[in-house]
Amino acid sequence: MHEPMHEAPHAAPTTFIGKYIFSFDHKVIGIQYLLTAILMAVVGGLLSLMIRLQLQHPEMQLLGPPEAYLAWVTMHGTIMVFFVVSLAISGFANFLIPLQLGARDMAYPMLNMLSYWTIVPSVLLMLASFFVPGGAAAAGWTMYPPLSAVPEAVPGSGLGTTFWLLGMALFIASFTMGGLNFLTTIVNCRTKGMTMWRMPIAVWGFFIATVLGLLAFPPLTAAALMLLFDRHGGTSFFVTEMVVNDQVLLPGAEGTPLLFQHLFWFLGHPEVYVLVLPCVLMTMEIIPVFTRRPMFGYRPSVWALFVIGFLSMIVWGHHMFVTGMNPYIGEYFSIATVIITAPFAILGVNLLASLWRAKIKPAVPMLFALAVISAVGFGGFGGLFLGTVVSDIYFHETYFVVGHFHLMIGTVTLLSLFGALYFWYPKMFGRRMSEKLGRIHFWFTAVPMITIFILMHMQGLGGMLRRTYDPGAYDYNAGANMMLRFPITAMAFILFLAQFVFFWNFFRSLKNGEEVGENPWDATTLEWTTPSPAGHGNWPGALPVVEHDPYEYDGDDFTPQGRVVETASEEGGNA
Amino acid sequence: MEPRSRPRIILGLVAFFGLITLFTVGLFMLPWRSEVASDEGGGIDAVITYLLVATGALVVLGHYVLIRFLWNGNGEKGYTRPTPKVEWMWGIIPVVIMMILSEAGVLVVGAPTWKKLYVDRAENPVQIEVVGKQFQWYVRYPGKDGVYGDYDFEEIDGADNPLGLLDDSDAAVDDIVTSKLRLPLGRPVQIRMRTHDVIHSFFVPDFRVKQDLIPGFPTEIRFTPTKLGEYELACSELCGLAHYRMKAPVLVMEPEAFDKWLAAQRGYFE
Numbered sequence: 092m093h094e095p096m097h098e099a100p101h102a103a104p105t106t107f108i109g110k111y112i113f114s115f116d117h118k119v120i121g122i123q124y125l126l127t128a129i130l131m132a133v134v135g136g137l138l139s140l141m142i143r144l145q146l147q148h149p150e151m152q153l154l155g156p157p158e159a160y161l162a163w164v165t166m167h168g169t170i171m172v173f174f175v176v177s178l179a180i181s182g183f184a185n186f187l188i189p190l191q192l193g194a195r196d197m198a199y200p201m202l203n204m205l206s207y208w209t210i211v212p213s214v215l216l217m218l219a220s221f222f223v224p225g226g227a228a229a230a231g232w233t234m235y236p237p238l239s240a241v242p243e244a245v246p247g248s249g250l251g252t253t254f255w256l257l258g259m260a261l262f263i264a265s266f267t268m269g270g271l272n273f274l275t276t277i278v279n280c281r282t283k284g285m286t287m288w289r290m291p292i293a294v295w296g297f298f299i300a301t302v303l304g305l306l307a308f309p310p311l312t313a314a315a316l317m318l319l320f321d322r323h324g325g326t327s328f329f330v331t332e333m334v335v336n337d338q339v340l341l342p343g344a345e346g347t348p349l350l351f352q353h354l355f356w357f358l359g360h361p362e363v364y365v366l367v368l369p370c371v372l373m374t375m376e377i378i379p380v381f382t383r384r385p386m387f388g389y390r391p392s393v394w395a396l397f398v399i400g401f402l403s404m405i406v407w408g409h410h411m412f413v414t415g416m417n418p419y420i421g422e423y424f425s426i427a428t429v430i431i432t433a434p435f436a437i438l439g440v441n442l443l444a445s446l447w448r449a450k451i452k453p454a455v456p457m458l459f460a461l462a463v464i465s466a467v468g469f470g471g472f473g474g475l476f477l478g479t480v481v482s483d484i485y486f487h488e489t490y491f492v493v494g495h496f497h498l499m500i501g502t503v504t505l506l507s508l509f510g511a512l513y514f515w516y517p518k519m520f521g522r523r524m525s526e527k528l529g530r531i532h533f534w535f536t537a538v539p540m541i542t543i544f545i546l547m548h549m550q551g552l553g554g555m556l557r558r559t560y561d562p563g564a565y566d567y568n569a570g571a572n573m574m575l576r577f578p579i580t581a582m583a584f585i586l587f588l589a590q591f592v593f594f595w596n597f598f599r600s601l602k603n604g605e606e607v608g609e610n611p612w613d614a615t616t617l618e619w620t621t622p623s624p625a626g627h628g629n630w631p632g633a634l635p636v637v638e639h640d641p642y643e644y645d646g647d648d649f650t651p652q653g654r655v656v657e658t659a660s661e662e663g664g665n666a
Numbered sequence: 667m668e669p670r671s672r673p674r675i676i677l678g679l680v681a682f683f684g685l686i687t688l689f690t691v692g693l694f695m696l697p698w699r700s701e702v703a704s705d706e707g708g709g710i711d712a713v714i715t716y717l718l719v720a721t722g723a724l725v726v727l728g729h730y731v732l733i734r735f736l737w738n739g740n741g742e743k744g745y746t747r748p749t750p751k752v753e754w755m756w757g758i759i760p761v762v763i764m765m766i767l768s769e770a771g772v773l774v775v776g777a778p779t780w781k782k783l784y785v786d787r788a789e790n791p792v793q794i795e796v797v798g799k800q801f802q803w804y805v806r807y808p809g810k811d812g813v814y815g816d817y818d819f820e821e822i823d824g825a826d827n828p829l830g831l832l833d834d835s836d837a838a839v840d841d842i843v844t845s846k847l848r849l850p851l852g853r854p855v856q857i858r859m860r861t862h863d864v865i866h867s868f869f870v871p872d873f874r875v876k877q878d879l880i881p882g883f884p885t886e887i888r889f890t891p892t893k894l895g896e897y898e899l900a901c902s903e904l905c906g907l908a909h910y911r912m913k914a915p916v917l918v919m920e921p922e923a924f925d926k927w928l929a930a931q932r933g934y935f936e
């Protein structure tokens with residue numbers, strides 16, 4: 092039986108350092124995560140522009156030799172997956188879970204602080220790896236050995252890869268601390284009346300994603316450590332005897348690189364859902380506020396989440412269809428993979444049906460939410476081409492894969508995160524971001540993002556291979572390459588420039604944004620029953636008590652999910 | 667339904683969602699792939715076509731609904747709250763549709779081709795070995811005896827013995843090693859694959875087939891070329907600096923010409 096958290100689990104901070112640097116407050120930690128993610132997004136975004144420049148003019152070698160290019164590709168992937176999207180989700184999870192559930196803070200505030208401050212050295216290791224001899228890791232973000240295990244195979248597999256592996260180990264340690272905290276808080280610290288079935292759906296997203304992450308990350312930790320042993324300890328888990336430049340390396344080694352792929356994708360596939368689910372569900376959270384209608388299909392969606400979560404743990408082999416796996420196992424993985432579209436269709440239909448006969452208020456968060464619906468459509472169906480084992484033979488390692496996963500874990504996630512940021516910004520800082528600048532940002536973000544990655548699907552249809560320094564080396568993909576590379580590169584630059592509108596809006600609104608009260612969007616959930624920004628302990632008086640489902644909208648009328656009980660004696664609790 | 671009564675931003679969104687859908691459908695119809703040049707490739711193309719049609723229809727339908735709901739989203743039409751029964755019904759309908767549609771691709775359209783590629787054994791396929799190393803392909807035919815000779819990594823020596831074949835292995839004497847993959851038209855070929863160093867991947871886009879080369883673990887693939895011509899063999903798994911230009915020519919020849927060419931080759935140690 093859970094107990095409402097009537098008292099904040101830590102004292103109010105008194106010093107600047109205690110308040111803003113080594114803070115125990117989940118709201119501050121959430122914002123720290125978000126700012127770190129924004130900073131890393133700039134790095135990851137710049138890397139993607141460098142990749143595009145190289146692909147636009149491969150013959151000019153504008154920005155460096157192939158080893159540099161491979162390092163950019165590897166680090167762009169690593170940074171975007173683990174240090175932008177993951178961190179931003181952690182930021183929102185930190186910020187929202189206690190506020191939406193009616194808790195004073197996270198269950199373990201100090202662990203929460205540690206989880207953020209474990210990310211910092213992890214980020215520094217990743218950034219530092221660009222400046223070590225041989226450069227950053229260059230074996231792709233999937234880090235497949237033997238390429239990643241043997242420095243003779245590629246220059247980045249020297250110190251850069253060691254940094255990468257250590258950084259990743261720290262990242263996983265941080266994720267574990269944060270994840271345990273999320274789970275404990277969700278299960279134990281809900282306020283009175285907040286049953287699991289009344290939780291805002293975004294919290295369900297964080298819940299399922301965290302369970303998946305906690306189950307899936309340990310194998311990657313094992314893989315990273317085993318790879319470190321292979322590289323520095325003389326073991327041969329993943330490496331075999333090989334010949335580089337007529338020299339026999341690792342004589343007698345008889346490991347199997349496929350073991351690493353299994354361990355990696357046992358994490359890697361659920362990780363996709365760890366990224367996508369919370370983002371899609373934050374979008375589902377936002378939509379009812381601007382349609383002024385109850386969410387369509389809350390319960391079917393939550394059950395669909397459980398099914399998606401379960402299925403995501405048993406389909407990792409679809410990343411390895413062409414490795415020579417037993418054809419019967421390949422067929423199994425394919426059958427299990429494509430069935431995920433079924434529960435996902437529930438989420439899709441619910442996103443759409445929530446718009447039925449609505450009274451849509453096209454505020455900026457809603458614009459992003461609508462673009463997410465479109466991107467989920469394009470991205471989700473693209474997955475069928477890769478999950479179906481026969482078509483994947485052709486599409487594996489082509490730009491079809493690049494286009495698909497950028498739509499799902501790039502476009503869907505980032506558009507959702509932007510929407511969420513515009514939506515919860517008032518609660519974070521007590522001011523609104525500019526609606527006008529937000530619209531400009533929306534158009535120059537959503538349009539290029541969705542278009543770029545749809546175009547990459549076409550390049551993949553033409554068989555163009557990913558991770559190539561110069562696709563022009565082949566004649567067969569000349570059409571796909573030459574016809575589409577300019578539109579993609581041009582839109583990538585537009586997309587990047589548009590983010591300056593966002594930065595300007597974000598930082599300027601901290602001081603100059605329109606001040607807002609408790610509930611600027613007329614929303615129902617608990618975080619809107621406390622002042623913006625919320626202070627220490629989240630509610631100045633007693634905790635709110637929940638009496639309704641989370642999305643009771645009826646046009647401009649709405650029934651808040653809970654209310655703050657003014658007299659402490661009435662509910663027997665006080666702060 | 668006067669367009670003027672809609673906010674400009676809604677018009678913009680409707681236009682964007684409509685255009686991107688038309689644009690995508692139109693682009694997918696362009697001939698991005700070259701004409702298929704293998705029997706199994708035809709089956710792979712059939713799955714791709716099936717998926718393009720099936721998912722294309724759903725993307726169009728989904729965006730049609732999105733646009734329609736957006737267009738009507740001014741709260742003018744009477745709204746009644748869907749009952750849980752309606753919500754579950756609209757949960758089960760898409761589940762059933764997607765289960766049928768997605769599994770049909772795997773089990774009905776796809777399975778015969780998968781079986782042909784990896785399960786069925788053709789009678790007397792042409793035996794060929796492809797060996798990958800950073801950043802080059804070698805092709806080996808077993809020679810008259812039909813047996814690949816033994817090799818040892820210690821014996822690998824640049825241009826003189828790039829595969830490290832053992833000169834005291836009888837089977838190695840008549841092996842034929844080249845750097846161009848020659849295939850006979852219309853005969854099933856069985857390609858065994860090995861790598862000397864890291865993971866590579868064998869990809870001939872015109873055949874639609876792809877197979878990784880895994881260190882310490884020989885892999886194989888079977889297919890039947892059905893079109894004469896010169897094609898490109900690409901490495902499709904990141905293998906290092908020059909990965910992007912690790913390519914080899916592929917030539918599909920008339921069977922008689924192939925036999926003649928094969929008979930004219932000197933063995934590795936001859």
